[in-house]
Amino acid sequence: MQIQFAKRMSNIKASEIRELLKVTEKEDVISFAGGLPAPELFPIEEINEINQIVLREFGAKALQYTTTEGYKPLREWIANRMNIQLGTSFDEDNILITHGSQQALDLSGKVFLDEGDVVLCESPTYLAAISAFKAYGCNFIEIPTDQDGMIMSALENVLEKTNNIKLIYVVPTFQNPTGKTWSMERRKQLAELSSKYNIIVIEDNPYGELRFEGKPLPSINSFDTKGYTLCTGSFSKIFCPGFRIGWIAGDKSIIQKYVLVKQGTDLQCNTIAQMIIAEYLKQYDIDKHIERIVEVYKRRKDIAIECIELYFPENIKFTNPEGGLFTWVELPENISAREILDKCLERKIAFVPGDSFFPNRKMENTLRINYSNMPEDKIRIGLKTIGEVINQYVKS
């Protein structure tokens, strides 16, 4: 065979996490690798019950084609929720239902990116956003961050000097992979800069509902008077990921473009999955459900941090997130997290080496720890083992 693939295919590599997931699923390993929510918290009984109600009430409509935009009562709920929690001013026509927030990123690439365009992002940033955007032939410029988020002087410096910037991609709340959260001030400043330079911001927010402490912060979109900020959201972390239901929200004229693009991409999302979520939100108290999730994850996070303090060497840095699924560890500069991973995999422990999260500069001494998917005893055993392995490298 002599097959000519599209040029983009040379940029598209297997997601390390998805590949690691295959390993971790197969064997009896303790995995800090995925971003998997805890399955014991999925509302299985409720979904079973609601499924029956939806089929009884809506019958064949729940199984038929529907509009690309998505199920209206669900879009109404999302708009209302965002307005209350994030300070936005949306109605259902600001919302498009997508196959998880991952598809919201893919569609963003399709709507905005030409080959050679530039995407600005936090350094490090969400690995699968890199692959989603890369498929459209863009380049990345990484903007440094501190404990309050992206450093605005560095961002403005790049905005001034660079042509073809199309998107600024950020995860301002409980960032993947670092767990960091942007301050109010930085959110305001980013909204201002995006207006000043006419650049679209993609504000990815799949974890925002999972806050362990501190006050909720408004979305960047809430400070955006011109409509340059688009926000993603997802039911994967507060309901279940298997349904593949997320969304993108923003200015109506832009969302209409997304709708057009989704039509040609896959027509629409699963009809009954949308209806089941909408009906669940009507019949059950999602806040109570989220409280339960947060309680479990906070405890797991606390144990993870305790273990890192206890078992990891002293000369490392790590984040103590206010919410979400991840903490981020920086080892001494000469140490490779990939080597650590190889040793850990031999002992059936997995995590993701941090270099995958940098589109350009690869900090090989970093790693991401997911704490949401393992029970407490396994977190202890697993992090103790990782600590032992790291200590061997630090000492040798």
Next chain:
Amino acid sequence: MQIQFAKRMSNIKASEIRELLKVTEKEDVISFAGGLPAPELFPIEEINEINQIVLREFGAKALQYTTTEGYKPLREWIANRMNIQLGTSFDEDNILITHGSQQALDLSGKVFLDEGDVVLCESPTYLAAISAFKAYGCNFIEIPTDQDGMIMSALENVLEKTNNIKLIYVVPTFQNPTGKTWSMERRKQLAELSSKYNIIVIEDNPYGELRFEGKPLPSINSFDTKGYTLCTGSFSKIFCPGFRIGWIAGDKSIIQKYVLVKQGTDLQCNTIAQMIIAEYLKQYDIDKHIERIVEVYKRRKDIAIECIELYFPENIKFTNPEGGLFTWVELPENISAREILDKCLERKIAFVPGDSFFPNRKMENTLRINYSNMPEDKIRIGLKTIGEVINQYVKS
């Protein structure tokens, strides 16, 4: 706002069908517009029962993330089914589960098409394939067809003379929009030409299971000794479209590229939807279910043809399909199907004007009639009305 969208956005227009669907859903219209399956044939009770079984048996696994490739038992069933029905030689690793066969087309564009590449297609061809591929900046060359499918001399002529051909896109069985079916000979010939010129064939097959008469024909892939043919398939027309479960099948090395691309696009398809279909296929007789669908659609098709013969003017051409959802009508050359549609919409009857199905040359005197979604009495009333309107134009 000064927003710069990607260049591709200037090529992406609203799908006329999806827009028409909005009209037809709202009002009490008789619609021959969509490609909607008959909802009264969806296995609602069975889905309800199986959903409970799946949640009981697999629990949280049915709601968690899973592999990008898709649920293994479902991929096994598909491979086996294709081997029996279509003469292919697949196993589960030849199959990727997609969000309907529409996503299989989108991913095909992503895997193969660079800007300026050429896609060859039947003239006319499936409208949403045009939009799926156009998003990747390709151009189309339409190859004429006769009653046996694409005319091979015309195809070879173009293959010889044209640079940058990347894909040949065909719907060889009960084509959308014409309802035509390719002969065995043409299938063989296309497989040979694709090997000779090293060009990938996308064989779109969402309707193949819905045969009213005549003998099933093997897939183009079954004649392809080199692996250039990729086949799509879908549960939308034999189970239900709301689940958004289809697939793409082909050479393993190519399917692996699709898997990589799907990872960055939306991670995976709905976990429980895949499990429900697999479990349904285990517990129920899908052939019996398809028989029931075929029986209803054949009767509706017969009535549609009878009405066209009875109420449409004599100097028109139309197809009498051996299966699938559509018949295609060619009016005298000076008549615009769009004008007819406007008049029909006033009388609450809808269909799709045929010019949308041509990427380049627009035959305005054509229209597509879907007969699967309306009960028999409405088919009679609707086609009688369309016939009356056409007659006014033909006579005037």
